[in-house]
Amino acid sequence: MINVRANKQQVALELDTVHPTLVVRGEGDGFVLAGALEIATLVAAKHSLHWSKQGAKRTLDIAGLDTIDTSGALLLCTLRAKGVELTGTRAEHQALFDLICELDLKPIPKVGVVPEWRQIFIQVGKGAHAARKEALDVITFVGRAASWTANTLIHPHCLRPAAISRHVAETGIDALPIIGLMAFMIAIVIGYQGVAQLRPFGGEDFTINLVAVSVLREMGVLITAIMVAGRSGSAFTAEIGVMQTREEVDALKVMGIEPMQVLVVPRVIALVITLPLLTFFADIMGLIGGAAISQFLLEVSPTQYLVRLPQVVDGSDLFVGLFKAPIFAFFIAIVGCMHGLRVSGSAESVGRETTRAVVKSIFLVLALDAFFSILFEKLGV
Amino acid sequence: MTARAKVHAETIVSARGIVNRFGPQVVHDKLNLDIVRGEIIGIAGGSGSGKSVLLKTLVGLHQPDAGEVLLKGKPIASIGAADKSALIGVLFQQGALFSSLTVAQNIMLPMREHTTLPAKEQAQVAAMKLALAGMPADSGIKFPSALSGGMVKRAAFARALALDPKILFLDEPTSDLDPIAASGIDALIRQLNQILGITVVIVTHDLTTLLTVCGRIAVLVDKKVTVDTADQLVKSDHPWIHEFFHGPRADGAMQSRKINHGNG
Numbered sequence: 001m002i003n004v005r006a007n008k009q010q011v012a013l014e015l016d017t018v019h020p021t022l023v024v025r026g027e028g029d030g031f032v033l034a035g036a037l038e039i040a041t042l043v044a045a046k047h048s049l050h051w052s053k054q055g056a057k058r059t060l061d062i063a064g065l066d067t068i069d070t071s072g073a074l075l076l077c078t079l080r081a082k083g084v085e086l087t088g089t090r091a092e093h094q095a096l097f098d099l100i101c102e103l104d105l106k107p108i109p110k111v112g113v114v115p116e117w118r119q120i121f122i123q124v125g126k127g128a129h130a131a132r133k134e135a136l137d138v139i140t141f142v143g144r145a146a147s148w149t150a151n152t153l154i155h156p157h158c159l160r161p162a163a164i165s166r167h168v169a170e171t172g173i174d175a176l177p178i179i180g181l182m183a184f185m186i187a188i189v190i191g192y193q194g195v196a197q198l199r200p201f202g203g204e205d206f207t208i209n210l211v212a213v214s215v216l217r218e219m220g221v222l223i224t225a226i227m228v229a230g231r232s233g234s235a236f237t238a239e240i241g242v243m244q245t246r247e248e249v250d251a252l253k254v255m256g257i258e259p260m261q262v263l264v265v266p267r268v269i270a271l272v273i274t275l276p277l278l279t280f281f282a283d284i285m286g287l288i289g290g291a292a293i294s295q296f297l298l299e300v301s302p303t304q305y306l307v308r309l310p311q312v313v314d315g316s317d318l319f320v321g322l323f324k325a326p327i328f329a330f331f332i333a334i335v336g337c338m339h340g341l342r343v344s345g346s347a348e349s350v351g352r353e354t355t356r357a358v359v360k361s362i363f364l365v366l367a368l369d370a371f372f373s374i375l376f377e378k379l380g381v
Numbered sequence: 382m383t384a385r386a387k388v389h390a391e392t393i394v395s396a397r398g399i400v401n402r403f404g405p406q407v408v409h410d411k412l413n414l415d416i417v418r419g420e421i422i423g424i425a426g427g428s429g430s431g432k433s434v435l436l437k438t439l440v441g442l443h444q445p446d447a448g449e450v451l452l453k454g455k456p457i458a459s460i461g462a463a464d465k466s467a468l469i470g471v472l473f474q475q476g477a478l479f480s481s482l483t484v485a486q487n488i489m490l491p492m493r494e495h496t497t498l499p500a501k502e503q504a505q506v507a508a509m510k511l512a513l514a515g516m517p518a519d520s521g522i523k524f525p526s527a528l529s530g531g532m533v534k535r536a537a538f539a540r541a542l543a544l545d546p547k548i549l550f551l552d553e554p555t556s557d558l559d560p561i562a563a564s565g566i567d568a569l570i571r572q573l574n575q576i577l578g579i580t581v582v583i584v585t586h587d588l589t590t591l592l593t594v595c596g597r598i599a600v601l602v603d604k605k606v607t608v609d610t611a612d613q614l615v616k617s618d619h620p621w622i623h624e625f626f627h628g629p630r631a632d633g634a635m636q637s638r639k640i641n642h643g644n645g
Contacts, residue, residue, distance in 0.1 A: 039506070039544055040467070043497050069545035070577065074509045095576045103512040108485045108504055108521035346526065348480060 020067065024048040029057065034064025037072030045075060051084070063088025073100040138360075141338045142331075148260045149268050160266050167270030171232040172278055178231075182223050183282035187211050187289025190219065195297045208294055208305065209312040215286030216317040222369060224282045225328040228275055229361040233336035236267050237357040240340025241350035249341065259341065268333040275329035276322050283321060316381050324372055328365050335361040393418040393548060393580050394439060398448035401434050408434055410604035411448070416548075421574050421581040422608075423591040425625065426601030432584045433474075433552060435601065439582065440471055440550050452548070463495045470541035474552040476533040478525035484511070484536045485521035491543040507539075514539040515565060531562035538569065548580045549573070555587045563587065567594050588626075588634035593641045600625070611638070 020036030022045055029052050037045060051058055060079060062068075068076070073096050080086055080101070089097065114122065152158045194207035240263055243249050252259050287309070294300035300308070339357035343349050394416035401409040408431035416422050426432045437443035439450055441457040450457045452468060460468065478487050488507040492498055498506065508518050514535040525533060534554060541549060554570065555563035567590055573579050585591060591598055592611050599606040600614060602621050607614070615626045625631070 039492070039496055039498070042502070043499070046502075070509060070513065070542070071506050071545065074506060099513075099572070099576050100509065103509060105508055105512055106518035108508050108511070109519050111522050346480070 023064070026061075028052040030059045030061075032061040032064060034066075036067040037062075037065050037075070038067060038069040039071040042071050042075060045072075049079075058084045059087055060084050061087050062093075063090065065090070065093070068093050068096060070096070070100055073097055077101040138335070138338065142334055144260060145264050145268060145334050145337070148258070149265050152261065152265050152269070158261065159269075160262065163262070163266035164270045164273075167267050168274050170235070171228060171271055172274035175228065175231055175278060176281060179224055179227050179278055179282050180285040182227060183215070183220055183285040184289040184292075186219050186223055187215050187286040188293055190214055191290060191293030191297065195293070204298060205300075207298060208290060208300065208308055211290035211293060212287060212309060212313045213317055215290065216283055216313055217320045218369070218373075220283040220286050221279045221321045221324050221328065222365070224275060224279045224325070225332065225365045226362055228271070228278065228329070229332045229336075229365060230358055232271065233332045233361045234354045234358050236333065236336030237340040237343075237354045238350060240337055241343035241353055244341060244343040245345065245347060245350065263341075264334075264337040267337055268330060271329040271333040272326045275332075276325040279322055279325040283318065320372075320376055320381060324369065327368060331364045331368065332361045335364060391418050392416065393453055394582070395451040395454075396435075396439060396448065397451065399435070399438055399445045399450070400447035401431060401438065401443070402446050407604060409438075409445070412605050414439075414599055414606050414608065416580060416582060418547075418580055419574070419578050420596045421570065421583065421594055423595035423598045424582065424584045424601065424606075425586070425591055425598055427621070430601040431604075432601055435606075436550055436552055436582070436584045440469055441465070466491055466495050466546075467544050468546060469548045469550060470544070470546035472534070472537050472541045472549070472551045472554055474556065476525065476537035478528075478533060478537055478540065480525050483522050483524055484516075484528070484539075487525070487536065488521075488540045488543050491540070495544060507543075510539040510542050511536075513542065515569065530557050531559070531565070534558065534562070534566060535569075538566075542573070545577070546579065548582065551581065551583045551585075553585055553587075554583060555585065555590050563589070570594050588631055589637055592634045592638040 020038045020041055022036055022041035023034040024045065025032040025034075027050065031049055033045070035041070049060075060076075062076065065072075073093075076086060077097065077100050191207055191211050194210040195204050198204045198206055198210075240249070243263070249259050249263070252262060291302050291305045294305045295302060336357050339353040339360075343353050392415045394414075396412060396414040399409050399412040399414075400407070412435070414435075424432050424435060434443060438445050441450065441460075444458075452460060452465075457465075478484070479490070482490065485504065485507045488510050489500075489503045492503045492506065493500075496503075507521065511518060511521055516532065516535050516539065520528070520532065520536070525536065528536060538554075551570070554566050558566065570581055570583070570590075571594055574581050583590060583595060595611070597608055597610055598614055599608045600622050602619060607617070607619070607622065609617075611626075614622055617623060617626075626635075
């Protein structure tokens, strides 16, 4: 006789059926089951029932079973289908057997496993296909957004000043503290590195040139653009994405209102206004950071620093930085809105698209910056 | 109700003096509710009357501000995770299927966590649960996102049944379903209750479900519950309950109740 406990930790609980016990007796071709045949005792039951191979007539007495759940009934039905005769079925269990044994049971199909070496090719192919589609999407969307923006600018009555000013406030004014702090710190980082590298050559005074030029030409605009991409580009995707999941975008279309015009254009215009202003602010903060470095590491007073500044940088340095800002803004806004409109159905796709939007817009910002560096170098600006 | 259930007419879920507050707003005020083993009980009430909060309290997802919930005479908080999962199953309103798992993996998850069943047998049991919930076996390899609303409900049903719970809590099982799918779910609830003897607690607005499936109905009014059979509640002179069972939408449901009871 095998006495099987479903759970070894037989805690003294009142919950009688939670720790079911199954008793299996007999051997060869006749077994008797008593107690509970439930999912918890199923493994034990299967292990205990060793049917002899040549047994002509195999019987299983289940009169002693108090409780049977669907999994237990499934086991008994399977045994019956294999030719085991079930005896002593209680009337109260008959309906359960009828239900489970009548079910049209088919195994869950296996998902076809593709060999590893083929996976690689499939992945490469899928990746290439996706990249091509992605590039086409971006180009199409850039074109559409540009045409709608131009259209709105030509017909100023289509402008939505309320929406634009809200986005300017959210993407610009709210971002001032963090962007100012970042620009200030970046200037200090560059300043420290400059002093450390230039001091052996006795050229530590050139740190001022280094900080001023790099902040105005590159760092100010890059830091601002990356910050805005992470902060506002993602917000655009999430806002439009949530509208998409709630069918608000479809509601706009049904009302004959073009989502491009009400959702995308105000954001694009707002960001194109905001990013150059933020960049200018970042430039100022970066130069203040430079002044701090000069004071503490080079013992150049702020007044002297101000006198030196016009000698080391000129308008073209400021222009190069500010020129890039609206272009970065355009792409950050476009990518954010594009991914927002791409959200389909569920909330999880909002998260996925937001991640993609941020990654893509930062990538685009850096790629464009590299392109501009080469361009301005060739132009000699 | 099954013959078995009538033999032990014992209270399986008992809510004692439940108080739930959200800020100044009191949703439940010293609410008492006893659920008898083997019955199908419906919880009805207007929007914002705290039906879902009551359900969450009953399954232990929400800690009430006062009072306690007893499952088989034990405070719900003292029941261990494995015991609890063998005791109660919950069908959430949106299905709450895990989107990263296939339907079959969803059903097998509680088995994998709480039983020693080998993977092959888990798959067999999962296939049985799918068939029981009225889904084809090949839907087992689908992901929840590929299922229709009715199929999501059925798959969630199959998952709630994974460990053959003694009590099944259903949150709006027929909402967002077409009438055919909804009647299918109603029939499934009745079948599970009659054949497996599962106690079923249904939170629903659906009058047809309330009147044709539920043995007793707990109506949430005035921060408390009024529990009775549909026939008695229909005669109630409480204005809200009267409106609920005599409104224009109640007639059709009453009709189907008569048909249903006539046949069965």
